[in-house]
Amino acid sequence: MPLALFDLDNTLITDDSDFWWGQYLVDQKIVDAAEYEEKNRMFFEEYERGELDIDQYLKFALHPLSRFSTEQLHRWREHFIDQHIRPIIAPGTPALIEQHRQQGDTLMIISATNLFVTEPIAELLDIPHILATEPEMRDGRYTGDYVGLPTFQHGKVHALEQWLQKNDMDLTGSTMYSDSHNDLPLLNRVDHPVAVNPDETLQQVATEKGWPILDLRT
Numbered sequence: 001m002p003l004a005l006f007d008l009d010n011t012l013i014t015d016d017s018d019f020w021w022g023q024y025l026v027d028q029k030i031v032d033a034a035e036y037e038e039k040n041r042m043f044f045e046e047y048e049r050g051e052l053d054i055d056q057y058l059k060f061a062l063h064p065l066s067r068f069s070t071e072q073l074h075r076w077r078e079h080f081i082d083q084h085i086r087p088i089i090a091p092g093t094p095a096l097i098e099q100h101r102q103q104g105d106t107l108m109i110i111s112a113t114n115l116f117v118t119e120p121i122a123e124l125l126d127i128p129h130i131l132a133t134e135p136e137m138r139d140g141r142y143t144g145d146y147v148g149l150p151t152f153q154h155g156k157v158h159a160l161e162q163w164l165q166k167n168d169m170d171l172t173g174s175t176m177y178s179d180s181h182n183d184l185p186l187l188n189r190v191d192h193p194v195a196v197n198p199d200e201t202l203q204q205v206a207t208e209k210g211w212p213i214l215d216l217r218t
Contacts, residue, residue, distance in 0.1 A: 002173030004100035005160070005186070006127065008111040008118055010179040011196045012097075014088045014217055017121060018061060018113040019044045024080045031064055048199070050181060054152045058114065059145065062135050065116060066144030073116070073142070081120050089125070090197075092216035096177075097125060106169070110160060110186070112152035116142070131159045156186045177214070181205065 009016040022040035025031045039060055046052045065073060100107055108129035109122045115132040122130040133152070136145045149155045164170055175192040176183070181201035187193035195206035195213045206213050 001104055001106045002175070003169070003171065003190075004103075004105040004107050005174065005176040005190065006097075006107070006109050007176075007178035007180065007183055007196075008109050008121060009113060011177055011216070012090060012093045012109070012125065013085065013121070014090050016044065016113075017085060017117050020084050021080060021117050022061065024076070024084060025064055028076065030068075030076070047182070050201070052152075054112070054150045054155075058133060058150060062114060062116075062142065062146060063144040065135060065142035070140060070142070077116070077120060081124065085121055085124065090216035091218065092214075093125070096214075096216065097127065100175070105175075110151060110156050112150060112156070112182070114146065129163075131156070131163060153182050154185045156183065157189060160186065178202070187211075 006012050009018065019040060022031075022036065026033045026037050026040075043052060043057045043060065047057075097107065106129065107127045108131065109118060109125075109127050110131045111118050113132060115130070115134050118130060118132045122128075131151050133150045134147050136143045136147045149158055151159045171190055173192075174190040175194060176187050176190040177194045177196045178187060179196050179198050179202065181199055184202070184205065187195075193206075193209075193211050195202050195211055196216055198206055198213060203213070205211075
C-alpha cells in the first residue's frame with residue numbers, strides 16, 4: 001500500500017501546534033509568561049527562516065514536561081486539543097485524508113513537533129501512524145530531554161527510512177504533503193510531492209519543479 005505522508009503544522013492544521021502549546025502554557029500561567037513567550041516566539045521565527053537549532057528548541061519546549069506529573073500534563077493536553085486544535089483543522093483536511101483512506105493508502109503524520117503534542121492530534125484525525133520527536137521518559141515522568149534523532153529536516157528522512165525497513169515497505173507510489181521548505185529533504189524523496197499553502201521558499205521550488213500546490217484552507 002502506498003504511503004500518504006502528512007506534515008502537521010500549517011498543513012493539516014492552519015497554525016503551529018507546538019507554538020500554541022507553548023502559548024497555552026503561558027495563558028494558563030503554567031510557565032513564566034514574559035520569559036517563555038519571548039523565547040517561544042524567537043524559536044518560531046527561527047524555524048520560519050530555516051535557522052532553527054532543533055536541539056536547543058526541543059530542550060526549551062520539553063523542559064515544562066519535566067516539572068509536572070504525566071496525569072496533570074495529560075489533563076492540560078486534553079483541554080488544549082479541544083480548545084485550540086479542533087478549531088484549526090484545515091477545512092480541506094478531512095476530505096484529503098478520506099481520499100487517501102479510500103484509496104487504501106497507509107496514512108502517516110511525520111512532524112518535527114514532539115510526540116506529546118502530536119500523538120493526540122493524529123488520533124483526532126484518525127491517522128494510525130505517526131513519526132515525531134520522542135520525549136524521554138524515566139520512571140513514569142518526562143525528563144525534559146528527547147531520545148533519538150529529531151524528526152526535523154533530514155531527520156524526517158532518517159526516521160522514515162528506519163520505519164520502512166522495520167515494516168518491510170518502500171516509497172513506491174508515495175505522496176508527501178507539506179507547507180514548509182524545511183521538508184524539502186523528504187519532499188524530494190517521495191514519488192508525489194505536494195506543497196500545501198506553502199511558504200515562500202517552498203512555493204518557488206514547487207513552481208519550478210511543477211509540483212502540485214494545494215490549498216486546504218478554503
